[in-house]
Amino acid sequence: MDWNDGYVSDIAYPAAFFPEQSPTHLSIACILNGVEPMPLDRPFTYFELGAGMGLTSAVLAASHPHGRFYANDFQPAHVASARELAERGELDNLTLLECSFADLAAGKADLPPLDFITLYGVYSWVTPENRRCIVDFIGRYLKPGGIVYVNYNTMPGWAGALPLQRMVLEHAERHPAGRERQVAQARAFVQTMIDAGARYFDDNPMLRHRLASLADDKAGYLAHEYLNRGWEPLYHVDVVRDMANAKLDFAGAANPAHAYPALFLNERQRALLASIDDGVMRETVNDYLHNTPFREDVLVRGARRMSAARQAEWLGRVGLARVSVDAGTDAAIELLPPGIDAGQAEPLLPQLRRMLGMVTDGPLPLPTLADALGLPLAQVAQLGALLAASGQAALFMLDGVINDGRRSRTLNRAIARDAVHGDQYQVLASPVLGGGLRAGLLQRLIYTVLTDRPGVDDVDTVLAAVRHKLDRYRQAVGCDSRQAAQLESLYATLPQTVSAILRLRVPVWRALQVL
Helix, strand or coil: CCCCCCCCCCCCCCCCCCCCHHHHHHHHHHHHCCCCCCCCCCCCEEEEEECCCCCCHHHHHCCCCCEEEEEEEEHHHHHHHHHHHHHHHHCCCCEECCCCCHHCCCCCCCCCEEEEEEECCCCHHHHHEEEEEEEEHHHEEEEEEEEEEEEECCCCCHHHHHHHHHHHHHHHHHCCCHHHHHHHHHHHHHHHHHHHCCHHHHHHHHHHHHHHHHHHHHHHHHHHHHHHCCCCCCHHHHHHHHHHHCCCCEECCCCCCHHEEEEEEEEHHHHHHHHCCCCCHHHHHHHHHHCCCCEEEEECCCEECCCHHHHHHHCCCCEEECCCCCCCCCHHCCCCCCCCCCHHHHHHHHHHHHHHHCCCCCEHHHHHHHHHHHHCCHHHHHHHHHHHHCCEEEEHHHHHCCCCHHHHHHHHCCCCCCCCCCCCEEEEEECCEEEECCCHHHHHHHHHHHHHCCCCHHHHHHHHHHHHHHHHHHHCCCCCHHHHHHHHHHHCCCHHHHHHHHHHHCCCCCCCCCC
C-alpha cells in the first residue's frame, strides 16, 4: 500500500486558519448548546489531526499560551512548513508530528491525555479504514469531558454533485500529470461536456456553486476536494454512530447560531422536528430540510447537559467583541447569518444593531450588554451568536484571557514579515478571542510597519513604507496576468486603503490585543 493511502499528497493544501477549531470557540459552542464546556482558565491539552501547514494550531498556541498544543500531518512538506512557522513564532507550547492515523491510533506517539481533538477537512476525505483509526485515536487519548470538533461533506447536500466529483477523479486518473495540470484538464473537460449539452448539468441547477468552485478555486484545494480515492460524503447519523465507539456524544453544531435551530425553520418544519424524539434522527432530518452539504459537529466524551441556572452561570463568563469595522453605513452591514427564516429575522434587527454598536469601542461581557439592553441573558447570548455567525462580532471567554498577548504578537510579527515573500498566512492572532482575525496582504504589511516603527502612524509615512513593501512582494512572487491586474488595482487605491486600515482596522487590533 502507498504511504499516502489514496490521499492526494503531491500538492500542498493551502495554508488557512479555521476559527471553529479554537478551544475558546468550542467551549462556547458547548455552552450555547447547553452542554458543560471545558474550562480554559487553567492549563489544557489540544491535538489537531491533519493540520496541513499548521497555521491554525500556530495561531491557537500563540493565543492560548497556557495550553499545550500538538498538531499532526502525514505530509512531510506540510510538517516542515509548520515547524518553520512555529520556530519563527517562538511557540514552545506547540509540537508538530508527522504520523499516520494508524500510528496515532496504535499509541506510537508520546502524548498526554487530551482535552480537545479537532480535525478540519479530514474525516470524509479519507478511507473508511483511516476513519476507524481516527475514532480509535480519539478513544485512546481523549479525556472524559473532552471535546472533539469534526467537519465533513454531508448527505443529502452532496447527492447531486457526486457524479461531478467522480468524473473529475476519473478524468484525472486517466491523464497522469502534475496535480495542477490534472485539475486544469478536468476543468476543461467538464466545460466541454457542458458545451456539448450534457443533460446532467442542465438538469441539476444546484450544481452552479460547485461548477463555480471548480472554475475559480485554487488547484491545491480542488485536488484535495475532488481527487481523493477515499472521498465520501457522510450522513450525520453514521458519523455519530462511528464516534460512539469512542464514547462520544453529539453536543451540537460548531456554528454558534445553529444552537438556535428554530430560527432557521418555518412553522411546519419546526413542528416536524418537534415530533421526532430521537436527537440524532432529528439532526439527520434537519439536514434533509436544508439539503445540508457540509456539517461542523461538536462532540463530547460524556456530554453533561446543564440546567438553565448552570448555563446562565457560564454565559456570565462570555463576552462579545466586534471584529468588523464600522464604515459608517448600516446598509452595508449584514447582521444575520445565511439561512435564517425571514419571518423571524426582522424583529431581531433593531436589537442586533444596538448590540453591535455597544461593542464598537471595545469588548463587553454578555451580562453588561444584558443590563444595558434590558434583556434576559439567554436572549443576549442568542443575539451574540447571530452576530458571531454573521462575521460582525466574536464571542470569547472572559476568564480565558490570562496572558498579556506577547506570544500572539511575536507570531503576528513573524506572519506579517512573511507577507513580502507571499500571501499564504492571511491571519493575525488575538489572545482576547483565543483565535485569530483574517488579515489581507495590505493589513499585514501595515502591521509590520507599525511594529517595526512604534509611534509612527501618520498616513503618509505608513503609505510610503507599505508601497516599498508591496514592490518587494511583487518582485518576490512574480505575477500572472490575473495577479498583475489585482496588484495594479491595489496600487491604484493604496492611499485610500492605507488610510482606512489605520482609521478603522487598527483600533480593532488594539482592542483585541492583536497589536
